[in-house]
Amino acid sequence: MNFASQRVAKPYFIGALALFAGQIIFGLIAGMQYLDGSFLFPAFPFSVIRTVHTNLLIVWLLMAFMGAAYYIVPEEAQTELHSPRLALLTFWVFLIAGVLTILGYLFVPYSQLAAMTGNAILPTMGRGYLEQPLPTKIGIVLVALSLLFNVTMTLAKGRKTSLNIVLVAGLWGLALLFLPAFYFPVDTVKASYSWWWVVHGWVEGDWELILSALLGFILVRMTGVDREIIEKWMYIIIAMTLISGIIGIGHHYYYTGAPEYWIWLGSIFSAMEPVPFLMLVVFAVRMLISRRHEYPNHAALLWAIGTPVMAFLGAGFWGFMITLAPVQYYTHGTNFTAAHGHLAFFGAYAMVSLSIISYAMPHLRGRMANSLRAQRWEMTGFWIMVISMFVIALALTGAGIVTVFLQRMGEHPISFMGVQYQERVFFWIREVAGFTFFSGLVAYLTSFFVGGDPVAAHGATVPRGR
Amino acid sequence: MDTETLTRADTTATQPLPGDFAIWVFIFAELTVFGILFTAYAFARESHLALFNMEQRLLDRQTALANTLLLITSSYAMVRSVLAIRADQIARCIRWLLLAMGLGCGFVVLKIREFAHDATLGITLSHNLFDMFYLSLTFFHFMHVILGLTILASVTLRALGGHYNASSHTGVESAGAYWHMVDLLWVILFALVYVIH
Numbered sequence: 001m002n003f004a005s006q007r008v009a010k011p012y013f014i015g016a017l018a019l020f021a022g023q024i025i026f027g028l029i030a031g032m033q034y035l036d037g038s039f040l041f042p043a044f045p046f047s048v049i050r051t052v053h054t055n056l057l058i059v060w061l062l063m064a065f066m067g068a069a070y071y072i073v074p075e076e077a078q079t080e081l082h083s084p085r086l087a088l089l090t091f092w093v094f095l096i097a098g099v100l101t102i103l104g105y106l107f108v109p110y111s112q113l114a115a116m117t118g119n120a121i122l123p124t125m126g127r128g129y130l131e132q133p134l135p136t137k138i139g140i141v142l143v144a145l146s147l148l149f150n151v152t153m154t155l156a157k158g159r160k161t162s163l164n165i166v167l168v169a170g171l172w173g174l175a176l177l178f179l180p181a182f183y184f185p186v187d188t189v190k191a192s193y194s195w196w197w198v199v200h201g202w203v204e205g206d207w208e209l210i211l212s213a214l215l216g217f218i219l220v221r222m223t224g225v226d227r228e229i230i231e232k233w234m235y236i237i238i239a240m241t242l243i244s245g246i247i248g249i250g251h252h253y254y255y256t257g258a259p260e261y262w263i264w265l266g267s268i269f270s271a272m273e274p275v276p277f278l279m280l281v282v283f284a285v286r287m288l289i290s291r292r293h294e295y296p297n298h299a300a301l302l303w304a305i306g307t308p309v310m311a312f313l314g315a316g317f318w319g320f321m322i323t324l325a326p327v328q329y330y331t332h333g334t335n336f337t338a339a340h341g342h343l344a345f346f347g348a349y350a351m352v353s354l355s356i357i358s359y360a361m362p363h364l365r366g367r368m369a370n371s372l373r374a375q376r377w378e379m380t381g382f383w384i385m386v387i388s389m390f391v392i393a394l395a396l397t398g399a400g401i402v403t404v405f406l407q408r409m410g411e412h413p414i415s416f417m418g419v420q421y422q423e424r425v426f427f428w429i430r431e432v433a434g435f436t437f438f439s440g441l442v443a444y445l446t447s448f449f450v451g452g453d454p455v456a457a458h459g460a461t462v463p464r465g466r
Numbered sequence: 467m468d469t470e471t472l473t474r475a476d477t478t479a480t481q482p483l484p485g486d487f488a489i490w491v492f493i494f495a496e497l498t499v500f501g502i503l504f505t506a507y508a509f510a511r512e513s514h515l516a517l518f519n520m521e522q523r524l525l526d527r528q529t530a531l532a533n534t535l536l537l538i539t540s541s542y543a544m545v546r547s548v549l550a551i552r553a554d555q556i557a558r559c560i561r562w563l564l565l566a567m568g569l570g571c572g573f574v575v576l577k578i579r580e581f582a583h584d585a586t587l588g589i590t591l592s593h594n595l596f597d598m599f600y601l602s603l604t605f606f607h608f609m610h611v612i613l614g615l616t617i618l619a620s621v622t623l624r625a626l627g628g629h630y631n632a633s634s635h636t637g638v639e640s641a642g643a644y645w646h647m648v649d650l651l652w653v654i655l656f657a658l659v660y661v662i663h
Binding site for chain 1: 486488489491492495496498499502503506510591592598599602613
């Protein structure tokens with residue numbers, strides 16, 4: 001860490017991890033409600049728990065991205081952050097608004113929350129991931145504007161590296177793509193159509209830019225490979241992301257009332273969406289092979305390699321399984337989607353956030369890398385969480401297959417609840433894997449409190465030509 | 467070892483490809499996208515043969531032929547620019563690059579005119595299956611011509627800035643490889659969409 005103002009990233013990372021833990025707890029509760037519908041009912045119905053689970057995900061990822069931006073932009077620009085005070089103020093505003101919103105979901109009936117928060121003035125509430133009350137949505141825009149002002153001013157006065165430009169452009173895209181959240185037409189076709197501008201635009205477009213930039217930054221720092229080579233890879237990955245991802249939005253438009261041509265365009269282009277993720281894997285592995293020295297933070301290296309692999313599996317492979325229109329005809333709304341959603345969100349965005357946290361936190365705590373003992377805890381957490389999430393995805397895929405065969409095909413389809421009962425074994429597996437995931441998270445969080453002598457310097461230089 | 471040397475090493479470690487290894491990964495990915503598009507077109511055509519045959523006859527083949535000649539000539543100019551830089555003839559390389567870009571711009575102008583004409587005929591994505599494929603394929607390719615021209619412009623600027631010489635010209639070769647891909651795709655597209663009945 002070269003600049004004092006980078007320290008503002010620390011509360012963002014800590015806040016993100018706390019909210020991550022909250023997200024997992026609510027995920028466990030939701031998973032339990034699949035097995036026992038009366039669990040915590042009527043105090044906390046499934047719809048509320050699910051909303052809290054998904055909203056915490058969005059908030060903690062945004063918080064981690066913001067922390068990453070406040071850490072990376074000054075370092076790349078080789079100058080202090082424009083206003084560390086504003087960044088800190090923004091953190092507290094974001095955290096308090098986020099917590100108040102979650103409390104609102106939990107303790108105020110949703111319709112009452114809508115009435116209390118001015119939803120009648122500008123209706124925006126109700127769509128998945130975008131359930132936030134109007135003041136929270138306005139707050140998100142203000143927080144994003146504050147971030148953009150701060151990082152853009154920093155970039156403007158400092159060194160302009162490609163990596164930094166891509167990261168800041170990605171953050172601008174993130175903010176702009178949130179604006180359709182304020183457009184919620186009564187027409188359900190149009191409402192669904194525009195909803196995907198935010199959700200797809202984020203996770204299958206803009207966030208991939210941010211992911212590439214974060215991974216690029218970590219790899220520049222940890223492998224010692226020339227930044228020109230890393231930036232070149234970043235460019236082609238981004239180009240491929242946009243080529244496949246923009247028109248790939250059509251895979252959300254099948255059979256929704258949108259024009260029929262989306263069935264072709266959505267299928268063809270979204271089928272290519274795994275390609276940039278595969279490129280990320282090739283990129284990360286090549287950079288690792290070409291590394292010039294052994295970086296002492298092995299845990300961060302593990303996260304950085306694990307991210308593209310898991311992102312490819314979750315977003316790429318699992319996404320491809322359900323993306324073609326004839327397949328989607330049968331799998332739509334089944335647990336196939338939940339399997340893809342879990343593995344993709346965790347593999348791509350949660351893991352890249354944990355990667356940058358793993359890289360940056362030791363620096364923010366005044367060391368290059370944590371002690372070997374702490375790293376062992378962190379890596380144990382890594383493997384438990386990765387394997388558990390993989391089991392969750394497999395279990396949900398199994399449930400999805402059962403739904404397709406029992407509810408969507410055959411002469412005598414079984415009712416929705418009848419099928420849910422048949423799938424109980426998969427929901428049990430998912431819940432048990434959820435608990436092991438949580439234990440992995442505990443191991444990961446424990447690593448922050450494990451003592452020992454920090455590993456101070458670069459290891460041996462890697463001989464060329466390997 | 468400087469960046470350029472590293473990049474070359476990056477390339478030659480596996481296979482002696484001209485240009486950068488990364489651009490070949492990109493080209494491979496792009497060809498896969500178009501491959502899927504062409505395959506989907508073939509399946510759709512097989513099941514709607516009469517429609518495809520009828521609609522194909524309405525296309526402006528003269529303009530398409532002119533565009534084919536423009537892109538092939540542009541590709542030739544690109545080859546000459548690479549040969550020039552390999553011989554350390556920087557001014558000549560820049561002239562050939564400018565010619566390649568000029569011909570590419572000619573393609574863009576003709577294609578825009580064709581799209582405008584199509585619009586007056588009521589050809590839209592929703593009109594019928596053939597028009598959906600015709601517009602998607604040609605517009606997607608059109609965007610690649612724009613991207614190719616942007617890459618050529620960037621390389622030309624770098625050449626003007628004296629960044630390339632006989633021993634260091636990966637950028638020119640990479641741009642050339644991408645531009646040939648754009649040309650190759652058009653030749654296949656021209657045959658598939660405009661000519662073959």
